[in-house]
Amino acid sequence: MIYAKRIYMRTVQVKRTRQKEIEAAIAASICIVPGCDSPMHGRGCCKKHLNQFNSGIRRRKSDDEKADFEQQMIREGMVLDSYEQRTLRTSNPFEDLAKKAAS
Ligand SMILES: [Zn+2]
Numbered sequence: 001m002i003y004a005k006r007i008y009m010r011t012v013q014v015k016r017t018r019q020k021e022i023e024a025a026i027a028a029s030i031c032i033v034p035g036c037d038s039p040m041h042g043r044g045c046c047k048k049h050l051n052q053f054n055s056g057i058r059r060r061k062s063d064d065e066k067a068d069f070e071q072q073m074i075r076e077g078m079v080l081d082s083y084e085q086r087t088l089r090t091s092n093p094f095e096d097l098a099k100k101a102a103s
Helices: 002-009 016-028 045-060 062-075 084-089 093-102
Strands: none
Touching: 016 093
């Protein structure tokens, strides 16, 4: 059950309206939480917001509730999936150019 949820999480799409803001925040290395401009620390968040997110996880009792909470936050663009910060920050001039040409 948990495993299935984890797999599903990988396909969660961030709300389109937040995607641009998130990319800009990542490029500037600041927190992706709206209205916050503290330096990015982990999962796309600053230290304070990452702590709040983690305490939100801890507060939920079952693994299902924890997974649902995490999934919702990723979908709302409040936190990045665990691999995403690194992926998005690794700049690749070839991919950048390809993206530019496609848009
Ligand atoms: Zn923050």
